[in-house]
Amino acid sequence: MLDLVASNTTVKGITLRLPPVLPSARAITLGVAVTLFLLLCVLPIIYMLGVSFVGRDGSFSVGNYRQLLIDARQRELLLTSTLLGAGTALLATIIGAPLGVLLARTRLPLKRMLRIALVIPLVVPPYVSALAWILMTGSTGFIARWFGSDLLSAWTYSLTGAILVLGTSFFPLSMLATEAAARRVNGRLEEAGLLIASPGRVLWRITLPLIAPTVAAAALIIFVLALAEFGVPGLLRVRVFTTEVFTAFSALYDFGAATALAVPLLAVALIVSIIAKLIIGERLLVARRNLHPGLVLRLGRWRAVVIGFLAIILAASVVLPLSTLAIEAGQLERIIFALGTSGDAIFNSLYLSTIGATLTCALAVLLGYGRARSGARLRGLVDLLLIVIFAVPSTVVGVGLIGLWNRPGLVGAIYTSQTIIVVGYLARFVPVAALMLAASVRQIPVSVEEAAEVAGASWWRTLTRIVLPQMRTGLAAAWVVSFIFCFGELGATLLVAPPGESTLPVRVYTIIANTPPAEVAALALLQVGIILIPLALLGFFSHGERGAR
Amino acid sequence: MKGEAFVRLARVTKRYGARTVVDAVSLDIAEGEIVALLGASGCGKTTLLRLIAGLETPDAGGIRIAGERVAADGRNISPPRARGIGFVFQDLALWSHMTVAGNLDFVLASIGIPKRARKTRIEEALQMGRIEKFADTYPHRMSGGEQQRVAIARALVARPRLLLLDEPLSSLDADLKANLLAELATMQKALNVTTVHVTHDREEAVTFADRVVMMREGKIERVETVDRTRFANT
Numbered sequence: 001m002l003d004l005v006a007s008n009t010t011v012k013g014i015t016l017r018l019p020p021v022l023p024s025a026r027a028i029t030l031g032v033a034v035t036l037f038l039l040l041c042v043l044p045i046i047y048m049l050g051v052s053f054v055g056r057d058g059s060f061s062v063g064n065y066r067q068l069l070i071d072a073r074q075r076e077l078l079l080t081s082t083l084l085g086a087g088t089a090l091l092a093t094i095i096g097a098p099l100g101v102l103l104a105r106t107r108l109p110l111k112r113m114l115r116i117a118l119v120i121p122l123v124v125p126p127y128v129s130a131l132a133w134i135l136m137t138g139s140t141g142f143i144a145r146w147f148g149s150d151l152l153s154a155w156t157y158s159l160t161g162a163i164l165v166l167g168t169s170f171f172p173l174s175m176l177a178t179e180a181a182a183r184r185v186n187g188r189l190e191e192a193g194l195l196i197a198s199p200g201r202v203l204w205r206i207t208l209p210l211i212a213p214t215v216a217a218a219a220l221i222i223f224v225l226a227l228a229e230f231g232v233p234g235l236l237r238v239r240v241f242t243t244e245v246f247t248a249f250s251a252l253y254d255f256g257a258a259t260a261l262a263v264p265l266l267a268v269a270l271i272v273s274i275i276a277k278l279i280i281g282e283r284l285l286v287a288r289r290n291l292h293p294g295l296v297l298r299l300g301r302w303r304a305v306v307i308g309f310l311a312i313i314l315a316a317s318v319v320l321p322l323s324t325l326a327i328e329a330g331q332l333e334r335i336i337f338a339l340g341t342s343g344d345a346i347f348n349s350l351y352l353s354t355i356g357a358t359l360t361c362a363l364a365v366l367l368g369y370g371r372a373r374s375g376a377r378l379r380g381l382v383d384l385l386l387i388v389i390f391a392v393p394s395t396v397v398g399v400g401l402i403g404l405w406n407r408p409g410l411v412g413a414i415y416t417s418q419t420i421i422v423v424g425y426l427a428r429f430v431p432v433a434a435l436m437l438a439a440s441v442r443q444i445p446v447s448v449e450e451a452a453e454v455a456g457a458s459w460w461r462t463l464t465r466i467v468l469p470q471m472r473t474g475l476a477a478a479w480v481v482s483f484i485f486c487f488g489e490l491g492a493t494l495l496v497a498p499p500g501e502s503t504l505p506v507r508v509y510t511i512i513a514n515t516p517p518a519e520v521a522a523l524a525l526l527q528v529g530i531i532l533i534p535l536a537l538l539g540f541f542s543h544g545e546r547g548a549r
Numbered sequence: 550m551k552g553e554a555f556v557r558l559a560r561v562t563k564r565y566g567a568r569t570v571v572d573a574v575s576l577d578i579a580e581g582e583i584v585a586l587l588g589a590s591g592c593g594k595t596t597l598l599r600l601i602a603g604l605e606t607p608d609a610g611g612i613r614i615a616g617e618r619v620a621a622d623g624r625n626i627s628p629p630r631a632r633g634i635g636f637v638f639q640d641l642a643l644w645s646h647m648t649v650a651g652n653l654d655f656v657l658a659s660i661g662i663p664k665r666a667r668k669t670r671i672e673e674a675l676q677m678g679r680i681e682k683f684a685d686t687y688p689h690r691m692s693g694g695e696q697q698r699v700a701i702a703r704a705l706v707a708r709p710r711l712l713l714l715d716e717p718l719s720s721l722d723a724d725l726k727a728n729l730l731a732e733l734a735t736m737q738k739a740l741n742v743t744t745v746h747v748t749h750d751r752e753e754a755v756t757f758a759d760r761v762v763m764m765r766e767g768k769i770e771r772v773e774t775v776d777r778t779r780f781a782n783t
Binding site: 445447448450451452453454455456457458461465466469470472 | 602604628629630634635636638639640641642643644645646655656659660703707
């Protein structure tokens with residue numbers, strides 16, 4: 001094999017320069033991964049962009065866009081979507097950023113447990129939270145029944161309601177980003193300030209300015225995620241771009257309108273992602289170093305305020321929604337009954353998500369490796385592409401997949417089988433898994449790979465025996481996150497799932513209008529329960545591992 | 550110099566963008582010789598070492614190891630694993646998910662040594678590095694000096710023709726460094742392995758090497774032969 005690599009041959013003193021005979025195993029493997037990524041994740045979006053310029057007669061036209069501009073309803077849609085994104089980002093940051101500072105710079109009791117409890121809202125699919133709030137404050141919900149009059153439903157089914165639900169779902173992102181950023185601040189900088197100023201002033205003038213860019217970038221990412229959300233505005237009857245794309249396609253079968261509606265969303269997602277990436281630079285993927293903190297805030301008389309704040313947040317985002325579901329579901333028999341009637345959907349969800357998460361990680365680990373080991377300029381571009389693709393709303397991905405895959409032959413055979421649901425999972429979640437795994441690869445020094453290379457190991461052997469084993473915690477985390485995402489996926493699956501096949505989220509979403517709340521609540525509760533199992537396992541094992549070091 | 554050069558660098562050049570890091574360096578290293586590459590950081594000494602190992606691709610010039618062309622005309626002909634090299638990295642690059650014996654075993658398995666032969670080879674290497682009792686220990690549970698020994702044992706276990714050291718001792722305190730350097734010299738003589746040692750520490754270079762090559766801005770500034778008799782019986 002080595003002889004094949006040698007490609008310069010000297011014939012009678014003349015050196016012939018020949019091209020490399022064989023591309024390396026590394027180049028082939030990464031090339032295949034990138035090709036799959038382009039086919040699965042990028043092509044549906046390019047397809048959507050292309051189709052939006054096709055008129056009803058099949059020729060090039062900007063008619064879809066003209067329609068979009070002159071229609072007053074569309075302008076309202078843009079306004080509502082933007083307000084939903086901005087409101088959610090603002091609320092999530094107001095809640096999340098202070099929590100992040102508290103976790104990083106104060107001594108709180110049970111901090112570890114507290115952090116886990118505060119992350120729960122992020123892993124519960126937003127549509128489940130929306131469902132819980134409907135069961136609580138909707139027209140036939142708890143509060144209406146208790147007070148005998150419908151006090152809060154108008155407020156629940158509104159933009160404000162959607163912002164509250166999404167804000168309380170996404171704040172952990174801001175919290176985790178803020179905490180990580182605060183932990184990256186070199187404690188010496190704070191200590192230098194503490195020699196001359198009060199802790200409060202050091203926090204305000206030194207620590208916070210240093211972490212501000214990360215907080216801002218997290219807010220922008222939340223903006224994009226809220227803009228891309230389908231389940232919450234769908235359930236709370238707020239008309240935004242994502243729900244209109246769904247309606248245009250599934251109710252009116254207007255492919256052109258659906259794609260044209262998707263483009264403003266794509267444009268906003270692109271612009272905001274670029275800004276976020278510019279602000280955050282490489283920080284997104286820098287390993288969390290636990291530097292010695294220079295500043296530890298004593299809460300003193302603020303202690304009561306802080307504990308009150310924590311109690312309110314936990315009550316509103318975790319305790320109230322989950323206990324509402326539990327109470328509505330009622331007895332265990334109801335849950336067992338729901339298990340029976342929706343058994344197929346639950347089974348489908350479990351095994352499709354397992355396959356989806358596994359394939360997602362398999363592809364993402366190669367992409368993440370390529371990303372982590374590529375040059376700085378390419379890295380920035382790849383990050384941006386990954387963020388933008390992740391920001392593409394589920395319904396847009398769904399319509400793109402239908403346009404691409406709904407055709408005769410082998411491709412159509414995939415489209416009419418359950419495989420298309422897994423294709424949807426990959427299209428949506430490979431980018432975020434790749435970003436996570438790239439961060440994990442970057443924690444492994446290149447010299448560790450070079451040592452294996454010098455020792456005589458092939459690239460493939462180095463990858464499987466040296467690189468992958470060293471990133472096992474990162475791989476486990478990426479798998480669990482992918483599983484949680486796949487298990488809660490609604491928008492794309494709703495569009496692409498073949499007739500008669502459904503997953504748990506799709507089933508909940510479609511039966512909600514004409515099924516007793518108890519059954520819906522039981523299914524939603526089941527959804528949360530299944531998600532918490534791998535999460536708890538991950539927490540348990542990663543804790544054990546850290547303890548061993 | 551005795552016989553034909555074991556390592557021959559001929560006008561080796563490496564550029565990063567507009568910057569020439571290694572500038573047409575030519576150097577012959579005899580078999581069994583220890584050469585120190587000495588210079589301030591950024592002088593190109595580590596890059597030159599990585600070029601010899603095949604971890605970087607030269608932009609021009611050629612490299613021969615044991616008469617075989619491993620790099621020529623701006624390309625690597627042999628990949629690192631075909632050059633018969635032992636390399637000790639500055640950060641040691643121990644595989645943290647494997648035990649000490651596992652680290653050595655991975656090297657031997659990669660070059661296709663059968664399992665039974667590997668066991669004795671590992672024991673030999675551990676003995677030579679005086680780390681027998683750490684065979685089943687994970688590297689991160691060991692002290693800095695012990696980790697250095699593991700890195701050296703790992704570099705030598707495959708009986709390389711050429712040992713490349715990239716400032717492996719720079720993080721140790723002076724006493725420990727002197728001890729390890731003396732042991733390294735003993736091992737080197739016993740195995741008669743040609744050695745290139747990159748360092749920024751003049752004293753380290755002079756105590757260990759037969760010849761000291763001083764580098765500056767990518768070029769060889771001066772080559773000094775160390776007079777061994779000065780150190781005799783000290």
